[in-house]
Amino acid sequence: MGSSTMKIWLTKRAELTPNRTALIDEEQQLTFAELHQRVTKTALQLIGYGIKQGDAVALLLQNGVHTVILIHALQYAGAVTVLLNTRLAQNELVWQLEDSGARLLVYDEPQADKVAGISEHTRQIHAINWQQLNEQELHQDTTAQTRLQSEVDLDAIHTLIYTSGTTGHPKGVMLSYGNHWWSAIGSSLNMGLHLDDRWLLCLPMFHVSGLSILLRSVIFGISVVIHEQFDPDRVNQAILEQQVTIASVVGAMLARIVERLNGARYPDTFRCMLLGGGPAPAPLLESCIDACIPVFQTYGLTETASQIVTLSPEYMLSKSGSAGKPLFPADIKIEQDGQLQAAGDAGEIVVKGPNVTKGYYLSPDATERAIRDGWLYTGDMGYLDEDGFLYVLDRRSDLIISGGENVYPAEIEAVLLRHPAVADAGVTGDTSERWGQVPVAFVRLRDGATADEAELLAFCSQRLAAFKVPVAVHFVSELPRNASNKLLRRALLDLRA
Numbered sequence: 001m002g003s004s005t006m007k008i009w010l011t012k013r014a015e016l017t018p019n020r021t022a023l024i025d026e027e028q029q030l031t032f033a034e035l036h037q038r039v040t041k042t043a044l045q046l047i048g049y050g051i052k053q054g055d056a057v058a059l060l061l062q063n064g065v066h067t068v069i070l071i072h073a074l075q076y077a078g079a080v081t082v083l084l085n086t087r088l089a090q091n092e093l094v095w096q097l098e099d100s101g102a103r104l105l106v107y108d109e110p111q112a113d114k115v116a117g118i119s120e121h122t123r124q125i126h127a128i129n130w131q132q133l134n135e136q137e138l139h140q141d142t143t144a145q146t147r148l149q150s151e152v153d154l155d156a157i158h159t160l161i162y163t164s165g166t167t168g169h170p171k172g173v174m175l176s177y178g179n180h181w182w183s184a185i186g187s188s189l190n191m192g193l194h195l196d197d198r199w200l201l202c203l204p205m206f207h208v209s210g211l212s213i214l215l216r217s218v219i220f221g222i223s224v225v226i227h228e229q230f231d232p233d234r235v236n237q238a239i240l241e242q243q244v245t246i247a248s249v250v251g252a253m254l255a256r257i258v259e260r261l262n263g264a265r266y267p268d269t270f271r272c273m274l275l276g277g278g279p280a281p282a283p284l285l286e287s288c289i290d291a292c293i294p295v296f297q298t299y300g301l302t303e304t305a306s307q308i309v310t311l312s313p314e315y316m317l318s319k320s321g322s323a324g325k326p327l328f329p330a331d332i333k334i335e336q337d338g339q340l341q342a343a344g345d346a347g348e349i350v351v352k353g354p355n356v357t358k359g360y361y362l363s364p365d366a367t368e369r370a371i372r373d374g375w376l377y378t379g380d381m382g383y384l385d386e387d388g389f390l391y392v393l394d395r396r397s398d399l400i401i402s403g404g405e406n407v408y409p410a411e412i413e414a415v416l417l418r419h420p421a422v423a424d425a426g427v428t429g430d431t432s433e434r435w436g437q438v439p440v441a442f443v444r445l446r447d448g449a450t451a452d453e454a455e456l457l458a459f460c461s462q463r464l465a466a467f468k469v470p471v472a473v474h475f476v477s478e479l480p481r482n483a484s485n486k487l488l489r490r491a492l493l494d495l496r497a
Contacts, residue, residue, distance in 0.1 A: 004178075005151045010036055010072045013218045022217065023065055024198075024242075025226040030065065032218070038069050040148070043076035045133055047144045049104055049126065053078030056160065058102040059206070060084040060093065060111045063228045066130050067205050068214055070106055075158070078149040082160045082172075083206040087483045090114050094122045095169060096162050099362065106130055154178035160361055161208055161302050172361035173302045175208070182354035183212055183305040184219045186327035190310050191246070191272055191296070193220055200238050200247040202227040204483045209248055209276060212306035230485070232256040239270050246270075250277030250485045251284070252424060254295070258287045259423075259446075266292045274298055276307065277486045278392065278410055279321040281417040289316070299323035299392055303376055305355045308332075309390050321414070322389040323382075329353050333375075334384055343386040346393055346406070349378045381408065398489050400429035400437045405467050407439055409489055412470060415463045416441060419456060421449035426479045427470060428492040441470035442492050444479060 006012075010032070013022075018033035030038070051057060057079045061067040074081045082100045084093055093114065097105065105127040107115045115127050152158075158177045162170040199217065201224050203210040217224045225238055230249075235257050238244045247270075249257065254275055273288070275297045280288075288295050295316050300307035309332060311324030326332045330353030334341040341347040352375045359367030370377055381393040393408040400407040409427035416425035424444040429437035441460075445451060453473040460469045480491040 004154045006154070008075055008149060008152055009215070009218045010039060010075070011150065013221055017221050020221055021223045023068060023224055023226060025065055025228075028065060032221070035069070035072070039072040039076060041138060042069050042073035042133070043148055044138055044144050045136060046073055046077045046079070046104070047147050048138070049128070051077050051079050051104060052147070053149065054080065055104075056080045056082050056100050056102045058082040058084050058097055058100065058105045060086060060105060060107040060115065061130065061205070062086060062108060062110055063201070063205050063210070063226055064108070065226065066108065066134070068224075068226070070130070071205070071211070071214060072218075075152065076148050078147075080157050080160055083211065085162075085206050085483055086111060086204070090117055091121070094118055096172075097122055097125060099162075099169070100160055100172060104128065106133060152177045154181060159208075159211065161206075161211075163302050171363050171366055173357050174359060174361050175302075175305050175357055179305040179355050179357060180212065180215050181219070182329050183307070184216045186329050186353075186355060187212075187216060187307065188220060189328040190312070193222075194245065194271070195221070196243075197222040197246055198225055198242070198244045199223070200225045200227065200235065200244045202230045202235055202253075203248055207483065208302045208306050209300075213248060232260040236261055236264070239266055240264065243269060246272045246274065248274040248276070251275065251280050252277075252479075252481065252485045252487075254280060254288070255284055255423065258284065258291060258293070261291055264291070268292070270294075272296050272313075274307070274310075276300060279323065279414065281414050282317070282320045283418055285316055285320060297323050299349075299380075299390060301378060301380075303357045303370070303378070304330075304351060304353070305357070308351050308353060308355060311389070315389070319385075319387075319389050322385070322391050324390065325388055326351070326353070326390075327355075330355065332384070332390060334382065335377075341383065343384055346381055346383045348396065349380045349382045349390070349392065350375045351378060352376065395489075398428070400427075400439050402429070402432070402437050402439065402467050403435040407437075407468050409439065412439055412441065412460065412464065412468055415460055416443060416456065418463075419451065419459050421445050421451035422456070423447075423449075424479050426487050426489060426492050428489045430471070430493060432471075435467075438471045439468065440493070441473045442476050442479060442495055443473055444476055 014032045014036035022032045022035045023030045108130045154177045159175040201213045294313040297311040298307040299309040309323045334347040336347030379396045412427045413425045423446040426442045430440045432438040480488040
């Protein structure tokens with residue numbers, strides 16, 4: 001075993017702690033030994049389909065034990081896992097399948113209609129339903145067993161995940177085994193490792209945030225409680241009744257979780273709510289304190305294999321709005337026009353560490369633009385305070401430039417969310433002949449609450465500079481969010497009546 005290789009993670013975990021619980025869902029519970037057995041069978045079936053080391057295999061699957069089995073089985077087969085977003089349209093899936101060069105597509109029944117027409121629009125690709133794969137008898141192929149991988153090369157590509165992008169085609173982020181390994185190590189050094197931990201997974205497994213939980217489970221030797229999709233009542237039940245100790249959510253999810261608690265408090269056994277997708281407003285954090293919910297705000301990207309900056313709960317209110325400091329193996333700086341920014345000055349967030357991708361698949365130009373001397377230029381805007389805490393302002397692509405002033409939608413959204421009637425808020429830029437761009441707000445009110453445009457604009461005027469106050473407020477029933485509940489600001493203007 002070389003210095004850059006190690007035993008396959010699940011195999012090693014099944015040897016170390018075979019009887020520990022690995023996975024829990026509504027229907028079953030598997031130990032690491034049982035998971036290893038099922039993964040081995042599935043890997044042999046994949047090899048029977050001609051999958052060999054280095055091949056790309058695409059997965060179009062909802063959350064479930066079957067998805068976990070397939071992700072690990074592709075490691076055993078030595079294949080690269082291409083995770084496809086189940087919310088994508090058929091033409092978007094076709095593009096990603098073509099770009100990744102996937103040799104096989106495995107899907108589950110809810111995706112059958114999408115998959116049905118894919119073969120008509122793409123090169124010849126074999127698609128198989130998970131249920132059919134799972135029910136097939138294993139052929140007695142002695143060579144298949146010898147082709148199972150026993151080690152992983154930390155420099156080898158484990159996952160290909162396509163970023164959503166705001167224009168043009170998405171880019172395939174290449175994440176190596178080493179990227180995922182160091183992401184897990186950074187997480188454990190930050191949060192600590194408890195043998196009785198149970199991590200609730202209610203984020204999509206096709207996103208890096210969901211995938212990272214599965215990989216940390218086998219590296220740490222802890223259980224994962226799987227929810228097919230996010231439901232705030234089920235989340236609360238899992239934490240209150242099923243001994244869940246850690247959960248990963250984004251702000252909109254956390255707000256619904258707290259709202260549905262109805263005054264209940266979390267048990268002392270729950271030790272961490274990892275919060276991604278932007279800072280939480282102060283009133284929500286205060287509600288979390290009342291409910292005994294320790295919130296770890298985070299910042300991360302697909303390119304960083306999940307979180308790379310995290311705020312510990314002791315700073316939850318004193319550094320409200322901050323994503324925290326970089327995890328142990330990582331580093332961060334703020335640049336603007338090639339110049340390092342002083343504390344408090346905004347610029348582009350630039351990060352470095354062993355969990356950062358080496359680049360984008362078949363996109364050398366995009367890789368060269370984003371990664372320079374090992375530093376990833378994220379495209380996100382933020383600043384570091386005098387204590388080194390990161391404050392994320394916005395995506396550079398979401399930045400509103402109004403009359404020459406930089407306006408950050410997240411700052412306005414945070415103010416709107418402080419209003420007691422506002423349940424959710426999104427802000428984007430609209431064109432203006434006079435100012436170039438002006439901010440426009442979209443708001444969802446709490447059930448039973450009332451507020452009109454004039455009231456909300458007055459509320460903003462008391463807390464924001466005049467150029468930051470929205471020129472209009474539109475009331476909507478729902479805001480556009482992606483599969484991981486991140487706000488899609490570019491789609492907000494489509495909601496105007």
